[in-house]
Amino acid sequence: MLENYLPVLVFITIGAVIGAVMVAMGFMLGTRKPDDEKESPYECGFEAFEDARMKFDVRYYLVAILFIIFDLEIAFFFPWAVVLDQIGMIGYIVMMVFLAVLTIGFIYEWKKGALEWE
Amino acid sequence: MDAFLDILWILIKIVAIVLPLMLCVAYYTLAERKVISYMQVRIGPNRVGPRGSLQPIADAVKLMFKEIILPTNANKTLFILAPMLSIGPALAAWAVFPFSEDLVLADINAGLLYLLALTSVGVYGVIIAGWASNSKYAFLSAIRCGAQIVAYEIAMGFALVVVLIAAGSLNLGDIVQAQAGSWGFLNWFWIPLLPIFVIYFVSGVAETNRAPFDVAEGESEIVAGFHVEYSGMTFAVFFLAEYANMILISALTAIMFMGGWLSPFHGIPLLGTLFDLVPGFIWLLLKTLVVAFLFLWFRATFPRYRYDQIMRLGWKVFIPITIVWIVLAGFFVAV
Amino acid sequence: MTFEKFLFYVFSAILVFAATMVITRRNPVHSALFLVLAFFTSSILWMLLEAEFLAIVLVLVYVGAVMVLFLFVVMMLDIDQAAMRAGFIKMLPVGLLVAGIMAVEMFLVVGPKYFGLDKYAMPAPHPADYSNTEELGNVLYTIYMYPVEIASVILLVGIIAAIGLTLRRRPDNKRIDPALQVQVKKGPDRIRVVKMPAEKKMEAK
Numbered sequence: 087m088l089e090n091y092l093p094v095l096v097f098i099t100i101g102a103v104i105g106a107v108m109v110a111m112g113f114m115l116g117t118r119k120p121d122d123e124k125e126s127p128y129e130c131g132f133e134a135f136e137d138a139r140m141k142f143d144v145r146y147y148l149v150a151i152l153f154i155i156f157d158l159e160i161a162f163f164f165p166w167a168v169v170l171d172q173i174g175m176i177g178y179i180v181m182m183v184f185l186a187v188l189t190i191g192f193i194y195e196w197k198k199g200a201l202e203w204e
Numbered sequence: 205m206d207a208f209l210d211i212l213w214i215l216i217k218i219v220a221i222v223l224p225l226m227l228c229v230a231y232y233t234l235a236e237r238k239v240i241s242y243m244q245v246r247i248g249p250n251r252v253g254p255r256g257s258l259q260p261i262a263d264a265v266k267l268m269f270k271e272i273i274l275p276t277n278a279n280k281t282l283f284i285l286a287p288m289l290s291i292g293p294a295l296a297a298w299a300v301f302p303f304s305e306d307l308v309l310a311d312i313n314a315g316l317l318y319l320l321a322l323t324s325v326g327v328y329g330v331i332i333a334g335w336a337s338n339s340k341y342a343f344l345s346a347i348r349c350g351a352q353i354v355a356y357e358i359a360m361g362f363a364l365v366v367v368l369i370a371a372g373s374l375n376l377g378d379i380v381q382a383q384a385g386s387w388g389f390l391n392w393f394w395i396p397l398l399p400i401f402v403i404y405f406v407s408g409v410a411e412t413n414r415a416p417f418d419v420a421e422g423e424s425e426i427v428a429g430f431h432v433e434y435s436g437m438t439f440a441v442f443f444l445a446e447y448a449n450m451i452l453i454s455a456l457t458a459i460m461f462m463g464g465w466l467s468p469f470h471g472i473p474l475l476g477t478l479f480d481l482v483p484g485f486i487w488l489l490l491k492t493l494v495v496a497f498l499f500l501w502f503r504a505t506f507p508r509y510r511y512d513q514i515m516r517l518g519w520k521v522f523i524p525i526t527i528v529w530i531v532l533a534g535f536f537v538a539v
Numbered sequence: 540m541t542f543e544k545f546l547f548y549v550f551s552a553i554l555v556f557a558a559t560m561v562i563t564r565r566n567p568v569h570s571a572l573f574l575v576l577a578f579f580t581s582s583i584l585w586m587l588l589e590a591e592f593l594a595i596v597l598v599l600v601y602v603g604a605v606m607v608l609f610l611f612v613v614m615m616l617d618i619d620q621a622a623m624r625a626g627f628i629k630m631l632p633v634g635l636l637v638a639g640i641m642a643v644e645m646f647l648v649v650g651p652k653y654f655g656l657d658k659y660a661m662p663a664p665h666p667a668d669y670s671n672t673e674e675l676g677n678v679l680y681t682i683y684m685y686p687v688e689i690a691s692v693i694l695l696v697g698i699i700a701a702i703g704l705t706l707r708r709r710p711d712n713k714r715i716d717p718a719l720q721v722q723v724k725k726g727p728d729r730i731r732v733v734k735m736p737a738e739k740k741m742e743a744k
Contacts, residue, residue, distance in 0.1 A: 088543065088664065091586055093214045093310040094299045094318070095546075100218050101295035105288030105441055109272075112437020117271045144705045146351055146615075149515075150608035151701040153354040155694050156523075157324075157604040160361035161596045162690065163530070164317055165676030167368035170537045172673075177680040178538035180687060182531065187691040189527065191698035200702050201519045207542040282568070313670040317595045324603025328575070331607070335568065335614050350611060357603075374672055513717075 148200060159188055217309055221298055229447045230260035236500050243504040270436035275337060278433065282336035287434070287441035290329025293322040294448040301455065302377045304465045304484035315376040316364055319456065323360070323411060327353045329445065330413075330430045337433040345429030348419050348511065355518035356410040356417075362526035363404040366397055367460050369533045380464035386471040392463040400529055401461040403522050405495070408453035410518065412446060414499055416506035417514055450499050451492070458491035547587055554580040567613040575606050589664070591671040 166173075166181050195201055234249065234256065241248030249256035274280055300315040302308040312318065327350060334346020368374065370393055371382040385391030394401045410417040431442045458464060465484030469475040509517070557577040564570045578601045585594035679687060723729055 088587070088589060090310055090312045091591070092210065093217070094296070094312065095583070096211060096214045097218055097299035097309065098292065098296040100215070100222070101292040102288060104222065104295060105291040108291075108441050108444075109284055109287060109437055112268060112270075112272050112440070115268050116436050117269070119271065120274075144707070146347060146611060147608065148701060148705040149351045149354060150604075150611050151705070152698065153358060154600070154604040154608060155697050155701070156358040157361065157600055158694060160320075160358065160365060161600055162687070163362075163365040164368065164374070164596075165592065165672050166680055167365050167534075168372060168374055168670070168672050169676035169680070170369055170534060171372055172677060173538075173680050175538050176684075178534055180680045180684045181534070183688055184691040185527065185531070187688070187695050188698075191695045192523070192527075195698060195702055196520070198702050198706060200706050201515070279566075279568075282572070312591070313668070314591050314595055314672055317592070317599070317672070321595050321599040321603060324599055327603070327607060328610075331610055331614075332572070335610075346614075347611075350607060354604075354607065374670075 152195065152200070155191075214309070218299075221309065222295060225295070225298065225448065225451070226444070228451060229444055230264065232447050232451060232496065233263070233443070234260045235496075236503070239497070239500040240504045243501075264440070267436055267440040272436040272438050273433065275339065275433045277338040279336040279338070282332050283433075284438065286329050286333035286336055287438045287445070288329075289332060290326060291441050291445040291448070293326045294445040294452065297322045297452050300376060301452075302380065302459070302464065303488065305377070307485065308377060311375070311377065314374045316368065316374045316379070319376075320357075320361055320364060324357055326411075326445075326449065329442070333434070333442070334430040337430070339433050341428070341432045342430050345432075349413060349430060352413075352417065352419065352511075352514055352518070353411055355515055356407040356522075359403055359518055359522035359526060360407040360411065362523060362530065363400045363407065364460075366400045366526060366529050366533050367393065367404075369530065369537050370397060372537070376459055376464075379460055380466065383463045384466055384470055388470055388472045388476065389463060389468040391471070392461060392466075394461040397461065397529070397533070399525055401457075403526060404461070405453070405457050405498070407518075407522065408457065409499065409502060410514065412449045412453060412499075414446075414450065415503040416509050418508060419511050419514065451496060454495035454499065455488070455492045457495045458488060462491045462495075464488055464491075543587060547584065550580045550583045550587075554584065568610070571606065571609045571613050574609070575602055578602050578606065589669075589671065592675050593671075 162184065163181070166177065170177060237259075238248045238256070249259040252258045252262045274283060297319055299310045300308070300312055300318055302311075330349045330353075331346045334342040334344075334349070337343070367379065371379040373379060373382070383392045431439055434442060463470070465488045467476070467479035467482060467484075467487050469479045554577055557573045557580060560573040561570045561577060564573065578597060582594045582597040582602075585597060
């Protein structure tokens with residue numbers, strides 16, 4: 087089985103190498119004349135007046151947490167979908183109970199307004 | 205020594221995939237400009253080469269010789285690392301892609317899972333670029349993009365689960381084989397899984413940050429988003445990654461819903477044998493081109509979604525539909 | 540040394556390096572990114588054990604989801620570096636004590652007495668068409684159905700806890716309800732175009 091994954095590993099390495107080579111080429115071939123005005127971050131012609139890394143609404147974290155939970159749910163679904171024809175009705179019911187519990191959660195977040203983007 | 209030869213052979217194959225892919229990406233950018241310009245009743249690039257056919261090469265050379273600007277207060281290492289993180293997954297995804305019945309580099313059993321994992325890694329390039337630039341526009345874009353990709357990835361994951369239920373295998377080749385039947389193109393998954401087909405493709409458009417979901421770039425509001433500070437080759441790498449991802453999504457849509465390398469009349473007597481004479485790779489290419497054209501068509505046709513509408517569509521429309529479809533499709537397979 | 544062993548040592552070295560960087564870097568974003576690298580290399584190590592499903596899910600869930608949240612938090616937090624390090628010397632003995640207890644506990648549980656190649660032999664290599672996912676699915680939803688259901692309840696608790704902790708209404712937001720927007724009627728809801736006679740031009744004086 088592992089011999090199937092060797093090309094994948096090599097491909098991932100090559101993908102990273104191609105990116106690195108292209109950026110390195112840009113540095114070698116391109117001109118480089120640094121200048122204070124040129125290198126200042128773009129802010130529609132204004133001077134930057136505070137640190138760009140600002141605090142954000144906690145709402146974004148909520149989206150990320152909900153994403154993790156649903157991502158895990160998907161991870162549970164994958165093996166189930168593959169063997170569904172082998173485990174038959176019992177396996178189906180097991181997973182439907184699983185889905186039902188999480189759908190309760192989904193309905194809860196919907197009704198609570200957590201999916202509302204305001 | 206043996207392992208070394210193996211790796212050398214793999215490297216040759218990888219080059220055989222990556223070089224044509226890069227060429228496709230280059231000409232996809234030209235196709236985009238041409239298609240959109242004809243839709244807007246103009247000619248588009250027409251100066252470099254006959255009918256502008258050498259335009260992408262001229263662009264590549266130009267970008268190569270441009271200055272790479274490192275903004276003051278930027279986090280230099282991460283700033284340079286970000287474009288690499290965005291092209292790496294876009295290329296590596298092709299490792300498991302079946303080009304025809306027996307033309308695949310890594311015939312792994314968990315192919316679909318691998319693709320989903322790589323798509324989820326792709327978000328790093330954008331987030332890191334936005335943060336490392338130390339620019340307000342870039343940072344806003346990184347935040348927007350993060351939340352958007354995250355929402356659509358769930359819809360995409362659920363859509364893939366439905367495809368899995370229908371095909372019964374994570375292997376991309378097996379998924380294509382599961383669509384073969386005696387009805388030709390009527391056997392492909394796009395008919396029984398029509399809503400999932402639409403959801404997968406639209407989520408793909410949102411994942412690649414393309415119009416009408418391109419709020420991460422939003423040139424009229426946040427000037428270009430995460431790559432506003434990027435120039436020269438670092439910008440070119442982001443650009444390549446975006447287009448490589450678009451081609452990937454198109455090709456995957458063709459594989460999972462449009463029968464991959466199967467001819468449209470596969471399995472039908474007489475007509476099927478006639479059409480099977482054409483190599484499977486050509487069919488796959490044609491299908492991919494059709495889907496890739498949709499990306500460009502969307503851009504020329506649809507106005508940009510508002511951000512709350514994007515989030516609404518992902519969470520409140522796509523996810524419920526896919527859940528219902530999982531319940532239905534699962535029931536039919538389990539019985 | 541076989542090729543697999545070579546890969547194992549290479550990626551183990553990267554993993555240990557990445558893990559060290561996670562706790563030694565000053566910049567929290569760098570730490571988080573090294574943690575991503577650590578997850579990625581450990582996924583490759585799992586793959587060397589032929590646990591293909593778990594290896595890819597590790598990337599999917601931890602790299603693709605959990606670390607994105609970490610980065611979000613770390614990027615947007617305003618961490619005062621000096622204040623963080625203020626009590627370092629004062630707290631050091633307590634920290635060392637806790638770390639020491641944890642190290643001993645871990646040694647007792649995962650020490651050489653219970654682990655090692657003689658206790659758990661290297662899994663026999665599987666043929667090319669072996670599907671780890673399928674094997675997992677066959678036992679997960681039949682023999683281990685209760686743990687699966689319990690997992691769903693845990694995830695539900697996670698959803699409710701996340702909403703309870705982070706959801707708050709902002710009084711200052713100017714949200715528009717699209718449902719109300721499309722329901723506007725002609726008349727009082729919309730602007731009215733009033734006809735009035737053109738005003739006369741002011742005469743120049």
